[in-house]
Amino acid sequence: xxxxxxxGAPGTAPLAAREPLTEHPWHHRHLLDVDGLSAADIxxxxxxxxxxxxxxxxxITKVPALRGRNVTIIxxxxxxxxxxxxxVAAKNLSADVVNIAASASSVSKGESLVDTIRxxxxxxxxxxxxxxxxxxxxxxxxxVFSGSVLNGGDGWHAxxxxxxxxxxxxxxxxxxxxxxxxxxxGDVLHSRVARSxxxxxxxxxxxxxxxxxxxxxRGFDAWAARWANGRGPNxxxxxxxxxxxxxALAGADVVMALRxxxxxxxxxxxxxxxxYAARFGLTQERLRAARPDALVMHPGPMNEGVEIAADxxxxxxxxxxxxxxxxxxxxxxxxxxxxxxxxxxxPEGAIGx
Amino acid sequence: xxxxxxxxxxxxxxxxxLRVGQKVxxxxxxxxxxxxPVAGRxxxxxxxxxxxxxxxxxxxxxxxxxxxxxxGVVVAPGFIDLHVHLRExxxxxxETVASGLAAAAHGGFTSVCAxxxxxxxxxxxxxxxxxxxxxxxxxxxxxxxxxxxxxVGRGGERLAALGELADAGAVGFSDDGSPxxxxxxxxxxxxxxxxxxxxxxxxxxxxxxTVGAEANEGYVATVLGxxxxxxxxxxxxxxxxxxxxxAVLPDAPGARLHLTHLSTAGALDAVxxxxxxxxxxxxxVTPHHLGLTDEWVAGARRWAWDxxxxxxxxxxxxxxxxxxxxxxxxxxxxxxxxxxxxxxAAVLAALVDGTADAVATDHAPHSQxxxxxxxxxxxxxxxxxxxxxxxxxxxxxxxxMTLGRAVAALTTGPARVLGDxxxxxxxxxxxERAPADLVVFDAGAGWTVSTATLVSRGTNSPLLGRxxxxxxxxxxxxxxxxxxxxxx
Numbered sequence: 001x002x003x004x005x006x007x008g009a010p011g012t013a014p015l016a017a018r019e020p021l022t023e024h025p026w027h028h029r030h031l032l033d034v035d036g037l038s039a040a041d042i043x044x045x046x047x048x049x050x051x052x053x054x055x056x057x058x059x060i061t062k063v064p065a066l067r068g069r070n071v072t073i074i075x076x077x078x079x080x081x082x083x084x085x086x087x088v089a090a091k092n093l094s095a096d097v098v099n100i101a102a103s104a105s106s107v108s109k110g111e112s113l114v115d116t117i118r119x120x121x122x123x124x125x126x127x128x129x130x131x132x133x134x135x136x137x138x139x140x141x142x143x144v145f146s147g148s149v150l151n152g153g154d155g156w157h158a159x160x161x162x163x164x165x166x167x168x169x170x171x172x173x174x175x176x177x178x179x180x181x182x183x184x185x186g187d188v189l190h191s192r193v194a195r196s197x198x199x200x201x202x203x204x205x206x207x208x209x210x211x212x213x214x215x216x217x218r219g220f221d222a223w224a225a226r227w228a229n230g231r232g233p234n235x236x237x238x239x240x241x242x243x244x245x246x247x248a249l250a251g252a253d254v255v256m257a258l259r260x261x262x263x264x265x266x267x268x269x270x271x272x273x274x275x276y277a278a279r280f281g282l283t284q285e286r287l288r289a290a291r292p293d294a295l296v297m298h299p300g301p302m303n304e305g306v307e308i309a310a311d312x313x314x315x316x317x318x319x320x321x322x323x324x325x326x327x328x329x330x331x332x333x334x335x336x337x338x339x340x341x342x343x344x345x346x347p348e349g350a351i352g353x
Numbered sequence: 354x355x356x357x358x359x360x361x362x363x364x365x366x367x368x369x370x371l372r373v374g375q376k377v378x379x380x381x382x383x384x385x386x387x388x389x390p391v392a393g394r395x396x397x398x399x400x401x402x403x404x405x406x407x408x409x410x411x412x413x414x415x416x417x418x419x420x421x422x423x424x425g426v427v428v429a430p431g432f433i434d435l436h437v438h439l440r441e442x443x444x445x446x447x448e449t450v451a452s453g454l455a456a457a458a459h460g461g462f463t464s465v466c467a468x469x470x471x472x473x474x475x476x477x478x479x480x481x482x483x484x485x486x487x488x489x490x491x492x493x494x495x496x497x498x499x500x501x502x503x504x505v506g507r508g509g510e511r512l513a514a515l516g517e518l519a520d521a522g523a524v525g526f527s528d529d530g531s532p533x534x535x536x537x538x539x540x541x542x543x544x545x546x547x548x549x550x551x552x553x554x555x556x557x558x559x560x561x562x563t564v565g566a567e568a569n570e571g572y573v574a575t576v577l578g579x580x581x582x583x584x585x586x587x588x589x590x591x592x593x594x595x596x597x598x599x600a601v602l603p604d605a606p607g608a609r610l611h612l613t614h615l616s617t618a619g620a621l622d623a624v625x626x627x628x629x630x631x632x633x634x635x636x637x638v639t640p641h642h643l644g645l646t647d648e649w650v651a652g653a654r655r656w657a658w659d660x661x662x663x664x665x666x667x668x669x670x671x672x673x674x675x676x677x678x679x680x681x682x683x684x685x686x687x688x689x690x691x692x693x694x695x696x697x698a699a700v701l702a703a704l705v706d707g708t709a710d711a712v713a714t715d716h717a718p719h720s721q722x723x724x725x726x727x728x729x730x731x732x733x734x735x736x737x738x739x740x741x742x743x744x745x746x747x748x749x750x751x752x753x754m755t756l757g758r759a760v761a762a763l764t765t766g767p768a769r770v771l772g773d774x775x776x777x778x779x780x781x782x783x784x785e786r787a788p789a790d791l792v793v794f795d796a797g798a799g800w801t802v803s804t805a806t807l808v809s810r811g812t813n814s815p816l817l818g819r820x821x822x823x824x825x826x827x828x829x830x831x832x833x834x835x836x837x838x839x840x841x
Contacts, residue, residue: 035576035671112722112725112726113726113727114725114726132727134727134728134729134730135567135577135578135579135681135728135729136577136578136579136680136681136727136728136729137727137728139679139680139681140681140725140726140727140728143679154578155578155579155729156578156579156580157577157578157579158578192578195576195578218581219570219571219572219574219575219581220575222571222572222575223572223575223576226572226669226672227669227672231669231672232669232671232672233669233671233672234672234674
């Protein structure tokens with residue numbers, strides 16, 4: 001059972017009848033992107049994640065919050081860590097979990113996404129966690145599904161739970177990120193992680209630097225120019241785009257490397273993995289430009305020896321495995337928050353307080 | 354409205370309403386705003402149609418003209434659309450010749466030029482015969498003009514039966530949907546079509562630059578994680594086609610190049626320069642490329658001229674709070690893609706300064722099956738023949754161009770592009786003693802675009818739910834009724 005609350009016995013009363021978790025309520029039915037999250041929304045996710053971390057520290061990490069709720073996880077792209085992370089998170093909350101590997105379902109027989117979502121709904125899903133290779137696909141799912149859709153990564157567009165777990169991990173070490181320098185290094189053009197991190201980190205006031213070779217930074221200079229000089233969307237600061245690794249890393253509090261895929265060479269975007277590693281790989285030597293205690297992050301899976309040197313990934317200040325652990329807590333928080341806004345249903349018992 | 358419009362069979366106008374296809378025996382419109390782009394004149398006036406013939410056009414002056422303006426009932430020559438897709442044969446779920454002609458009449462068009470990218474493609478006259486048969490069977494008086502394919506099966510390798518297609522009345526040759534990929538085939542097609550006196554309608558796109566492309570390359574596509582569709586793909590292709598045209602002219606003085614649905618400042622500049630040195634190049638632009646922008650893909654729904662800042666650069670829909678609809682609406686997916694506000698401004702400027710000869714809709718109806726999918730997988734195209742007038746009137750209302758220019762771009766402009774192949778009504782003025790071919794619309798009355806109000810089978814319009822000005826009351830083609838508003 002969840003942590004005790006001031007109103008007394010844990011168990012059956014809906015959350016709304018209890019002490020509110022925070023002054024700021026959660027209004028979003030779906031989590032499709034992070035661009036619509038206010039700083040207060042993000043704060044609520046962080047606070048709820050704290051409560052989930054506390055649960056995860058117990059001998060028994062299961063609470064009944066989502067008992068009787070069906071969470072269907074459908075991944076149209078191969079993934080181990082994100083899919084398992086969502087599954088563990090949902091099970092910790094006592095949800096009934098259905099896992100669909102899209103390649104093994106009727107999807108491979110040509111069923112449309114809309115039909116698949118309607119079928120999942122008819123089978124009793126209350127929430128869908130979806131990974132899809134096409135940018136925007138979760139929006140289509142959300143249009144036809146009467147429950148909540150949680151975007152587990154769509155194309156190049158967004159990976160909300162990853163950006164939030166990255167943020168949680170940074171805050172755990174650095175506290176307030178305002179003015180803290182965060183450098184993201186790698187294949188930004190094809191990265192949903194980079195895009196979502198741009199939204200969340202600029203919302204937090206971080207001094208964000210985006211770095212990589214020009215062909216895989218295409219378009220980001222124009223984006224940064226739009227947001228320069230305080231002209232970004234409400235509450236979002238600007239960021240800096242550069243191909244100068246040393247400038248990006250100088251004095252950084254956080255350095256995040258992104259995966260570089262071999263297909264980028266085949267597409268003629270870059271000369272070779274060797275040249276990439278030599279010019280942009282995160283090595284101990286390059287890392288010396290950053291602050292001595294700078295965090296090293298990577299959303300995984302890593303290509304050791306390409307975008308990150310093997311000895312960098314295992315440094316004390318590398319928080320790569322901590323990101324994975326925090327991922328479960330953040331996803332528990334997101335499932336919990338989303339479950340409480342739809343059709344009058346409320347999670348069972350309160351979490352934290 | 355009832356005071357200005359009286360129509361019907363002589364003697365019993367109310368009891369015996371006209372049906373589509375029937376000759377208009379008597380039509381009197383008094384106290385309307387007349388636009389005659391051939392005479393270069395517009396103003397208060399009256400018309401009388403008798404036995405399908407435009408019998409009298411009377412211009413009013415002085416007291417009689419009092420209170421009549423361009424914001425009320427307008428009478429103009431019937432519109433010509435250089436570029437529509439009617440989907441028959443092969444994709445009748447999306448549109449048929451009958452539904453497409455009915456939709457055209459609802460949009461005020463009395464002549465449409467159908468593209469040959471049907472299944473099979475119109476690469477020989479047999480397909481023409483089939484399509485014309487469907488038009489006759491539909492009973493619509495809207496004139497159906499046909500483009501023939503440039504290459505066999507639009508495959509880009511061997512020339513289609515260009516001479517036979519010309520003999521069968523082709524008004525243009527085009528592999529639209531795709532460019533003529535090989536510059537060698539493009540050269541030979543321009544030479545052969547030039548010999549025949551038929552213009553080549555080129556879809557200007559360098560497809561090497563647009564593999565997998567989803568949305569205009571720029572800020573919106575970057576933020577949404579959509580694969581960029583660079584403006585350069587159109588500019589390169591337009592420049593190439595113009596250079597090839599210049600090279601063939603000594604051998605084929607009759608060669609004519611028409612670049613269709615241009616969407617970028619760069620390509621329009623190329624046309625402007627080509628025209629300045631006297632090359633026989635024409636071009637059209639679409640209503641959606643001058644009125645809509647790529648920020649619609651993100652969920653904005655403001656007109657292009659409202660999406661641009663005072664410094665002439667596009668505004669940020671995220672920072673402006675301009676996002677009012679879901680992002681990734683596949684109704685906004687079109688080839689060429691909705692461009693930046695800067696490009697849209699260049700499209701409008703090109704129309705105003707005459708660089709663009711015509712507005713063509715690129716009416717591209719699609720079935721729901723082809724649109725209710727992931728954005729990247731959705732078919733390209735906007736169902737646009739019914740909303741063209743409304744988008745242009747929005748630009749007129751925002752004082753971005755004149756009503757006269759908008760009407761000319763839909764009448765005399767396309768007629769000039771077609772030249773002597775322009776069909777039965779030629780230059781499109783309000784010409785007395787000629788068969789009546791006209792549209793009557795109320796610039797002051799709106800209508801809401803919806804799946805119910807659209808006549809086309811394709812309801813793939815980003816304008817769904819929006820009220821447009823310029824409700825079409827009546828369309829008369831070749832003296833016969835093509836469309837009549839239920840309340841007119």
